[in-house]
Amino acid sequence: MKLTCPITGPKPYHHGDLRRALLDAASRVLEREGPTALSLRAVAREAGVSPAAPYHHFKDKSELMLAISEEGFDQLYDFMRQSSDPDGPPMERVAAIGVAYVEFAKAHPSIYRVMYDCSRDLEALPDKAHKAEDGAYSLLKKAMIDLGVVSSDQEVDLELACIAAWCAAHGLAEMVGFRQFDSLKAKMGGEKAFLAGVLSHLGTFGQARNRG
Amino acid sequence: MKLTCPITGPKPYHHGDLRRALLDAASRVLEREGPTALSLRAVAREAGVSPAAPYHHFKDKSELMLAISEEGFDQLYDFMRQSSDPDGPPMERVAAIGVAYVEFAKAHPSIYRVMYDCSRDLEALPDKAHKAEDGAYSLLKKAMIDLGVVSSDQEVDLELACIAAWCAAHGLAEMVGFRQFDSLKAKMGGEKAFLAGVLSHLGTFGQARNRG
DNA sequence: AGCTCATCTTGACAATGCTTAGATCGAACC
DNA sequence: GGTTCGATCTAAGCATTGTCAAGATGAGCT
Known part of the structure; x- marks a missing residue:
């Protein structure tokens, strides 16, 4: 399967790299x-x-x-990484990751939909399907660890907090996709402020567990 | 449109109540x-x-x-109400509501899917589509108000906390639908404990905002 | 040159959403 | 009571989809 295609080369095989072309075509159709x-x-x-x-x-x-879906999760991972300063305060990092997650879903709603629809359909091959999001998830996990409020030896607690945060971001991304929240956005002065407002609750995960 | 159908009456019209029969049939097909x-x-x-x-x-x-979807939200509302003691401590109520939400999604995955898929498809008629979940949502809202930690005059803050909680429950319901979390469930001793563990973070919404 | 095999096309099948034209039958009106 | 009306249902059909089997094509190796 050699692909001698410098710019739009001499079509080495029947097509060259139809797989790639199909994925690009799919992306165009989706958009x-x-x-x-x-x-x-x-x-x-x-x-x-x-x-x-x-x-x-x-x-x-x-x-x-x-x-x-796999390419989508790669893009999501990149975007989350770009959006969160790894040297910044962990609290802001968690929030930034969450905002990036939701903004990606808003910016590419069709791709985002495919990402999760196919996870659902492919119960048969969960490994392959879910491996794609591991990168993005581990980014969140690192930030949560750096938050430090969850005792790091309690692996279970950490995992629960991460899952809760991921679920909240995912849920918000879904909601924002088909609900407007217009009046609330207006009161808060813009969509970004609204997202940050909801997601600020994410940063409190784990913290409040230390309550009396 | 009279429906003279005591038990399985004389089929007054062409069918009697085909609409009802279709909805029941759909329910059977889904299940x-x-x-x-x-x-x-x-x-x-x-x-x-x-x-x-x-x-x-x-x-x-x-x-x-x-x-x-409308019937599904009615069922969900009923189940949430039955699962949360209105006189109990608000904190437990919020958690119970969340657990009920996720358990409903687990118990009726097909109906739950339809509920949200059609919300997405029906961007044209958002009012009709979203009115269905108002009952269930207001149940959560009341519990959050009773929590009292969110200053009740700050309507915006309350709404944000409710949305965050709802999103988290929705996100968890989706995740649980196609991810296993088996090892985590095992460590916590069962699915219910796992759900409660994740959702316990919901009760902390608003509380942690009072941080210094 | 000739063979092989992955690649691509043609043609087909069943299923789906939806529409149009016609049959059926309860009910309202004379 | 008979006739008309209009809502309900059926029959038949169209375009589209996922998928498959059989054949054409042509790159690369011997």
Whole structure:
């Protein structure tokens, strides 16, 4: 499977790298027509190949979606890393990670949808499906550790706090996707302030457990 | 539109109450084959009518799903109310509400899926779609008010805390739907303990905001 | 050159959402 | 009571989708 394609090279094989082309085509379809329009045939059409061609690169429609999902989690991971200063105060880091998470979901709603829809459909191959988000998750975990309020030897407590934070961010991302919260946003002066307001509660995870 | 159907009466009209029958059929299909198998045709088949019959009771497939969603939110509301003692300590009430929410999602994963999928698809009619969950949401809100730690005149703060809690529960419900958390559950001694562990962080919302 | 095999196309099948045209039958009106 | 009306249901069909089997194509090795 050699791919001699400098810029738009001499099409070495039948196509060169159809798998890559299909993923790009899928991305374009998603961006243009949304997740409900993501069909194998539409992707093939967009890539300029026959409807059956994708089956030589993806066993299933769900395998295509899984591949999209993996790239999406990579992008999410990058964005979260860029958005949080690793040397800054841990509290701000956790909040920044959460905000980045939700902003990514808002900026790429279709990709975000695919990321989680395929996790759901692919109960058969959980390892492959869930490995994709490990990078992003570990970023959050590190920040939570640096927060230091959770006793680090109590691994269970730490994990629970991380899961709670991740769930809250995920839940907010979903809600923001289809609810408006307009009046609340207006009262707080913008969407970013609103997101930060909700997510500020995330930073309190673990802290309040030290209550009397 | 009279429905003279005492027990399984003389079929007064063409069917009697096909709308009701379709919703029941949909419920059966969901329970038996999952949300991906929920098609208008399958529901019609299950109800014993022609594939086009449902269109006289639901404009769309999404309108069928919306109707299912509404009933689902009613059930959820009932379950949450039953699970939380209105006279108990507010802190436990919030936790109980959260646990009930997630347990409902676990017990009826297909219905839960429809509830949120149709919210997403029906951006056109947000009022009708979102009104369904108002009952359940207000239950949480009351408990959060009774918690009292959020200054009640600061309506915005209260709303933010409620949204954060709701998002966390929703996020956990989604995660639990397709992730296992097996090792963690084992360490904590059961699923319920695990859920309570994650959700205990919800009760800390607002509290930690009073930090120095 | 000739063989091989991955790649891609053609053509097909079943299922789905949805529409249009027609059949059916309760009910209201004369 | 008979007729008309209109809501309800069926029949038939269209476009689209996921998927598969059979054949064409052509790159790369011997």
